[in-house]
Amino acid sequence: MPPPEGEHPGAAHHACASDVSGTVVQVGTVHGSVHLHGDPNTPAGVPVPRQLPVPPRLFTNREAEFRQLEALRRDVAREGSGRTVVLTGTGGVGKTALATRFLESVGPAFPDGALYADLLGFTEAGPADPADVLDTFLRALGADPASIPHDFSARAASFRSRTHGRRIAVLLDNAVSAAQVRALTPGQGGHLLLATTRLHLTGLRLDGAEVMDIRPLGEIEAIELVADLLGDDRTRSDPAATRRLVELCGRLPLALRAAVSGLALRPHQPLNRLVSRLAREGNRLAELSHSRELSVDTVFTASYRLLPEPARRLYRLLGTIPGRDLTAEAAAALLDRGTNETEDLLADLVAANLLEETFGERFRQHDLIRLHARSLSGSEQSETEQSEEGGETGETRETGETVTAAVDRLIDYYLHTAAAADHTLNPGRWHLAPVFERAPGTEFGSRREALDWLESELEVLRATVRFCEATGRYSPCWQLCEALRNVFMIRKHFDAWEETYTAGLASAEALADPAAEANMLNALAGLRLSLGEPAVASQLHHRALAAWTRAGHVLGQASSLEGAGVCELAREQPARARALFEQALAIHTRLGRNRGIALMLRRLGEAGRDLDDHAGAVDYFGRALEFFTEADEPYMRVRTLAGLAATHLAAAEPDRARPVLAEILRLSDRIGAQAEQAGALVLLADLAESEGRIDEARELLSTAFPIYTRLSAPEAERTRSRLDRPPYTSER
Template identity: 55%
Template sequence: MRASPHGFDGRNASGRPRTQSDQHNDTAVSGGHVGAVVQAGAVHGDLHVHSPSAPGIPRQIPPAPRNFTDRETESERIGAAATAAPDDGSPRVVVLTGPGGVGKTALAASFLHAVTDSFPDGLLYSDLRGFAEDGPVDPAGVLDGFLRTMSADPARIALDPAGRAAQFRSGTAGRRMALLLDNAASAAQVRLLLPGAGAHLVLVTTRLRLAGLAADGAVFVEVDPLGRTAAARLVERVLGAERARGEAEAVERLVALCGRLPLALCAAASPLSLRPRQSVRGLADRLADERGRLARLSREEDLSVRTSLDASYAALSGAGRRLYRGLGHVAGPDTCLPAMAALSDAGAEEAEAAADELVAANLLEEHAPGRFRQHDLNRLHARRLLEDEESAAERERARRRLTDHYLDSAVNADLALNPGRWHLAPRYAEERGGQRFDGRDAALAWLEAELANLRAWVAVCRDEGRGEASWQLCEALRSLFVQRKHFDAWSETFTAGLAAARALDDPAAQAFMLDGLGVLRLHRGEPAAAREPLRASLELWTRAGHDLGRASALEDSGVAELALGAPAAAAEHFAWAMRIHRRLGRRRGIALMRRRLGEAARDRGDHPAAEGHFRAALEYFTEADEPYMRLRTLVGLAACRLATGADAGAALGDALRIAAALGADAEAAGAHVLMADAAAAEDRTADEREHLTSAASIYSRLRPPRAEEIQRRIDALPPP
């Protein structure tokens, strides 16, 4: 391992009766809502599909700032703490404390970029938003993201924060990773995110002392404003040495007026870098006047940042100022160019030019291609400008445009992701504007990238009286939630959507939200808890006179009964739903209920009846149109044939081929187990071993307990 510049030399799908442990992963839910889904993540039925953006070794640290200056002393202290990590194999925690805008994140990011090779197992990042207006993030959600980044099966991530923390410690134990926990609000928030035993480095930035972390062996590094010489050197980097040295006295005044804070200095000086004929002296004079005015009108503790941001804002073009103000509406952690265009009521090229202007002025950061975020002080500043410079009507129009952008884009993504599902919201029929997506992978990637923003906007719409948008956003997110198991976001958004639907007194919208909350409980392995919201959903669908909704609630209720070991009750629900589909002439719904009835008959032990239902479903679920549904049905059919001693080779062969084409790892593993069962029945030990080995290889990645079970079966076989 090469030395760093800082001297840190870093070193259930088998068809057998379901168990409670299987129900958490193997609950197939609502064909009326789910349809043919074959995208990334652990999907209902324990389907696991390779993500289009499947992570390798994570490298999440924000880009190193362009004009990072000095900080040698602080970097050496971080390096000294990091060097100690290999000594006892325990994580080292370094807390960088200092005022807002002093450059704590820039210091941490620069250090970690310099020592990336010292952390072969990856670098993780989270903005804990400890000083955001809407409050800090829940560390449980951060852990969910970290575990997904480390390729954990989403369906196996614990539901409670302590369970997730334990999984994270287990997953990081023995590794060598670095974490940057930005803008921490408390020691408790950080402590839940600490990795397991290993030579890890955890950098924490905060404006607070967080003395509670001393018990975890934390090293505290004070990050003060730059020294006068270092601050002047930063201005030189922004303006160019010749220009800065030519007005050395004015640069000294600028440094003092900006409080030697890097954020303020870059914000103030960056506009001058684009205007070579303007003098530093003129800027310093304007800043002095503005600071004096603000000091008379404001009680802000630190006027340096506000003064500098005002000056930088004044130097922007009209389009740049409009976009900067518009970013004050953003509720989530970042934004993208189409959302910026909506906020500015501008075309794509104009929005991109304005964004480039803000990036050049150090008022915005492009943290990933096409994705932008602001420092929390910038966002506060933008929100003040919104109040000062735009009327209530103008602000409302901008928020409506952003709502339309999010809703139309999410609807289009959902249509690309899951075209077989029926829809309640009228936007689906209209297919209004919004982004168009080139296939399911692109739609899934957009939904994942925007999830935090969409999640925040569901709550904004509920709180601001845009109830229809709130629940319709939830509907557009449902397929994503089913496929990627974002349980926290699912619960939060559908609870908000339900409140919005109740405020509207819309029984169909309420029914959809309740059904979604019931399905969530099924996916979390809580079928008994699913009964009540599903019952309430069915009542509301009936009140609304919505037959498709009734069929879906009946199907989901049947799935709950299956999971609870009541196949006869499940069959009644499925048969009732099928009668509705037949009356409506919905061939797909009929086929899906035949598959469901096959599952119920299988669980009752009536394998001939189950085989008849599965075969009827296969007539509709073709490989070309519905490969996932065909795969599920083939596995069910094969299990039934094996149970009666019939040949299942053709069905299993087709299932394995389709699973391979879809990247459906868990379904492939289940098929291999069934093929091993068939081989065992015929005393073909070599074939049995081969299929069990293939299944164990897959389960070792997806479900380690099942892998251990399969390995015990392999070990029990006679030697080859």
């Protein structure tokens, strides 16, 4: 049962037209038979995920570790059974660099792909929920979003099933517990799972995992890395300074890269100058703190001070943002600068090894660097810092007030862009959030473009919702939730849907805003209905109705009445549903909302059909179709036609049903409405079977079955069972 279109008018299938794959059915006018093209049982192609981060360009020799990993990989290939390897070591020692470089070098050994997840075990926002990671992995492996189980155990089982027998590599970064890793282990087969961590995950060792202790580089290897980074002979000309440099950096690759980046841009500056600066900075930090690795903090501070002030400011602010990464456009909003100028500053930070550029033109800080940046931005005082040359940088640290203003700009950017994307996906839906009343700062050229943006930013947007609730930014919190409604409906991100809208509801309650509360409750009701819980959804809709009434928001009342009616249809209570739809229709009529009127006419047609009032249902559907034209509302037209065709068949009027079904197949093929396409095929099979055309009916059902299977629709099992019974079994 779909959600109430008064809240979400069917844009989901239309928006996803470009995602459709599998059998295409094209039908003109139906004259007793339907001609099918292609093999109806051919499944959609399984995607091959390639998610590994880009390894560092320069990588110091880790021959012993490579040999050990290669031996394990060969065991996997020879035995066909999976292996788990835990790479443990201090932060910044190069665990992820080793893992990504190795997996890149053996990529052909894992033809079924490589999965990656940052488990956020050592960040302030972590650790990551394995259920969320499983959701991401299943989508990357081609699972239809609607088929992903909501229950964690079922989701893990689905992941094991989908990866069973596949030669696949998995990299789990920053694991904090054995349970995290266990939940994300693929099914039986030739997989290799690498997990990086700063802890000794004894539980995994007991499970049979190999544990590799990744230590800081040896002195020779550390000097080689410095020489490679510099690309000149300064390490050879001053070996004493070089040895002191690698000692000050703790022989950690992360610290060495950050320390030497400034020298790489200054070919005439000697190594001993850097060593002196690091020594001074180390002494200063030692007086302030003993709780962190001073070599790392020392290097980050020294590298940071070599940056121009605009880049320093960006560095500090990046330590304060919600979410793990961002794009250049988001960074520009944070800084209140142009995108081109911001891209140059991001490049400065990347060049200084204080920022990582990841796939999709996104940027993120290593968690140790993020902590350092946050410690700098957290200083409330203004101070003038001395540069390494002894002059004055004239730098002014942000006060808490200016940091707040910068973060608010970033949140505003996400809110406005998400609202623009949501409006592009579904321009017909009415909105409550004030952000929709303002002109969007970003324009999307297509539904595909808008959906792609929302998908790529979803984890950041989710983090932003949490951040807003936690910091008392209640108004942007619930407004951002409303802007995410379409992507949740289209891509079935049920976990994110529940988390964000629960936070949105709490924010609305904190504001004592009954309309906002009702808006959040309606969306949570839509979630529960999508999860097959119509009774719970009905309760939420009635709570929302009471809140809309307190707010005096009559259009909201109509929305909740419709939603409650849809729940009654799902509970096989069409008489109750009809009464609720009639109340909603009266409101839309009073407000003069033609689209709302058409929606309720369609709903009344569905209720009439289920009540066996066929003539009344046909009239309602016909009046709704006058509004839902192919040009303006193709998906809603398909849905309305489906109700009309089913009514004609229930009334024993096959000749009236045939042209309607032909139009459904043509239009659903054009817009990618797969469920409606399959439903029309089943209805045509009913017709063919009733008229004795069993071969044609079998062919129609056999085409509908894989469509339902891809959608994980309950109709899949019913269709399979039907094909396994007479008259179809007797004809085989």
